[in-house]
Amino acid sequence: MKTAIIGIGLIGGSFALSLKDNGLSDEILGVDNNTENAQRALALGLVDRVVTMDEAVTEADLIVLAIPVNAIPMLAIKILNKIRKDQVVMEMGSTKQELCETISMHPNRGRFVATHPMWGTEYSGPEAAVKGAFTGRTVVIAEAEASDADALERVEAIYTRIGMPILYMGAEEHDTHTAYISHISHITSFALALTVLEKERETSHIFDLAGSGFESTVRLAKSSPQTWLPIFMQNKYNVLDVLREHIHQLQVIRKMLERDDTAGLMATMEKANSIKKILE
Amino acid sequence: MKTAIIGIGLIGGSFALSLKDNGLSDEILGVDNNTENAQRALALGLVDRVVTMDEAVTEADLIVLAIPVNAIPMLAIKILNKIRKDQVVMEMGSTKQELCETISMHPNRGRFVATHPMWGTEYSGPEAAVKGAFTGRTVVIAEAEASDADALERVEAIYTRIGMPILYMGAEEHDTHTAYISHISHITSFALALTVLEKERETSHIFDLAGSGFESTVRLAKSSPQTWLPIFMQNKYNVLDVLREHIHQLQVIRKMLERDDTAGLMATMEKANSIKKILE
Numbered sequence: 202m203k204t205a206i207i208g209i210g211l212i213g214g215s216f217a218l219s220l221k222d223n224g225l226s227d228e229i230l231g232v233d234n235n236t237e238n239a240q241r242a243l244a245l246g247l248v249d250r251v252v253t254m255d256e257a258v259t260e261a262d263l264i265v266l267a268i269p270v271n272a273i274p275m276l277a278i279k280i281l282n283k284i285r286k287d288q289v290v291m292e293m294g295s296t297k298q299e300l301c302e303t304i305s306m307h308p309n310r311g312r313f314v315a316t317h318p319m320w321g322t323e324y325s326g327p328e329a330a331v332k333g334a335f336t337g338r339t340v341v342i343a344e345a346e347a348s349d350a351d352a353l354e355r356v357e358a359i360y361t362r363i364g365m366p367i368l369y370m371g372a373e374e375h376d377t378h379t380a381y382i383s384h385i386s387h388i389t390s391f392a393l394a395l396t397v398l399e400k401e402r403e404t405s406h407i408f409d410l411a412g413s414g415f416e417s418t419v420r421l422a423k424s425s426p427q428t429w430l431p432i433f434m435q436n437k438y439n440v441l442d443v444l445r446e447h448i449h450q451l452q453v454i455r456k457m458l459e460r461d462d463t464a465g466l467m468a469t470m471e472k473a474n475s476i477k478k479i480l481e
Numbered sequence: 482m483k484t485a486i487i488g489i490g491l492i493g494g495s496f497a498l499s500l501k502d503n504g505l506s507d508e509i510l511g512v513d514n515n516t517e518n519a520q521r522a523l524a525l526g527l528v529d530r531v532v533t534m535d536e537a538v539t540e541a542d543l544i545v546l547a548i549p550v551n552a553i554p555m556l557a558i559k560i561l562n563k564i565r566k567d568q569v570v571m572e573m574g575s576t577k578q579e580l581c582e583t584i585s586m587h588p589n590r591g592r593f594v595a596t597h598p599m600w601g602t603e604y605s606g607p608e609a610a611v612k613g614a615f616t617g618r619t620v621v622i623a624e625a626e627a628s629d630a631d632a633l634e635r636v637e638a639i640y641t642r643i644g645m646p647i648l649y650m651g652a653e654e655h656d657t658h659t660a661y662i663s664h665i666s667h668i669t670s671f672a673l674a675l676t677v678l679e680k681e682r683e684t685s686h687i688f689d690l691a692g693s694g695f696e697s698t699v700r701l702a703k704s705s706p707q708t709w710l711p712i713f714m715q716n717k718y719n720v721l722d723v724l725r726e727h728i729h730q731l732q733v734i735r736k737m738l739e740r741d742d743t744a745g746l747m748a749t750m751e752k753a754n755s756i757k758k759i760l761e
Contacts, residue, residue: 319689319690319691319692320692320693321692321693321694322693323694338692339689339690341690366689368689368690378690379690381676381677381680382677382690382691382692382695383690383692383694383695385673385676385677386673386694386695386697386698386699387694388731388734389669389673389698389731390698390753391734391749391750391753392727392730392731392734392753393665393666393669393727393730394753394754394755394756395730395749395752395753396661396665396723396726396727396730397661397662397665397756398752398753398755398756398759399726399730400661400722400723400726409599409619409646409648410599410619410621410648410658410659410662410663411599411662411759411760412599412600412601412618412662412663413600413601413602414601414603414663414666414667414701415662415663415666416760417666417697417698417700417701418666418669418670418697418698418701419666419756419760420697420760421694421697421698422753422754422756423754423756423757423760424750424754426746426747426750426751426754429750430743430746430747430750433738433746434738434741434743434746437738437741440738441735441738441739442680443676443680444731444734444735444738445735446676446679446680447672447673447676447731448728448731448732448735450672450673450675450676450679451668451669451672451724451727451728451731452728454668454671454672454724455721455724455725455728458713458714458717458720458721458724459721461714461717463710463714466706466710466713466714467706467710469671469675470671470704470706470709470710471706472675472678473670473671473672473674473675473678473702474674474702474703474704474706475674475678476674476677476678476699476702476703477703479678479691480691480696480699480700480703
């Protein structure tokens, strides 16, 4: 099988490595708007050949979109306009509603599989690609019923081979869930970084004192705005909903602290502790 | 040298291991209010002998307080009331102002050294003790000028041998800084856990979807309320100050998102990205 990866950064590059390491692709073609990125991906061995979009769409059996979510719907349409019935197109973005709605009436919709592997880091670009990144992580396939059986099976087989449990969801359900367990974490981390940068003048002390707790809550603030701004915009209503709830929770804690309500704070923290059961 | 560790949990237990591994103590005595904890610490080899508080104060050359911060000031006074001039008392808590004020006029103040090693995890109890935990981390010594030269030197020598750079601060400065780079991280993490627990009904999906980003921002929500409530209460005004700023930052982001202010969001995230320079 010949695979074309459109966008060879953190996700596309890591997926290319997973395909190679699991013997899932004979040749990997790379496409990237940024020619420097493409050349670095080639030099790093993430892709076997750098090609144009047209060449990728003509040659590849599987076309993988791993680009910012704002660019996915239009490119999906343009690729679906051109592909043959034996080709499969898949994407790996963090939002699903706008994409699934955009492509819903396309006559080749069946050739498309919308997926979201639940993995990422705060780094970006081809150098950020990681071997074995996806293994053991869950992948969501959204609106699986809209994909042709053979296209779906081909993508399922790839993810299964990589070692990823598959979860099936509607696009709306996906976007609600990811707002809670991924998008809000990024917003709190960006806001925490700003809080510290705003208030703390002696930055050398931040550096010296910052323990592992601070580092783990703030590390997502290093994430690429080019990746995350489109995600927040596309999932705006869900993100706003969670953000309002989160601000509310912080205000409740603030008021308890102002009032010396130690019993309330203790109960609040004990309740928060129950996240243990979910994480472990 | 004979050392007594008062409170053999995450911090006291890890410190006991560091003393042993660096040949810094011939015998380690353990004291714990919770006799079950004390026996587990003994079984785990963290301490050589479990003793009473009175025995510890009589026998030990160095007495180390590693208990919740609300219990430190009173116990510090009681121990300073009893010690000889060749003994040293130190503590390892996360707040300093209330403690330093409480002991400031004590005739034996000079025998006391207030320290804060910048390390911890979300776990607690003797089983949470970690070998080599402190090595490479910074330790703050607060109000060093109030300690006798020989007492200070003894504590400095221990931390240096463990491999910890020492930073000297006033108690007030310490509490302001730690509010920013430690205490607020715990509050946002507790609030994030509550947000998700409040809104998300299908907890199996949280578990399945939670990527490493969520886990790293929420892991501090597993922390012990018994440890953290006293820290928040003792550092109340600083914590409230940072919390207000953090809520403000989240509200700014929320408003930008509501208004589709993509330029503002992009600038905000790029500014937050500069935390990279401080962390790396």
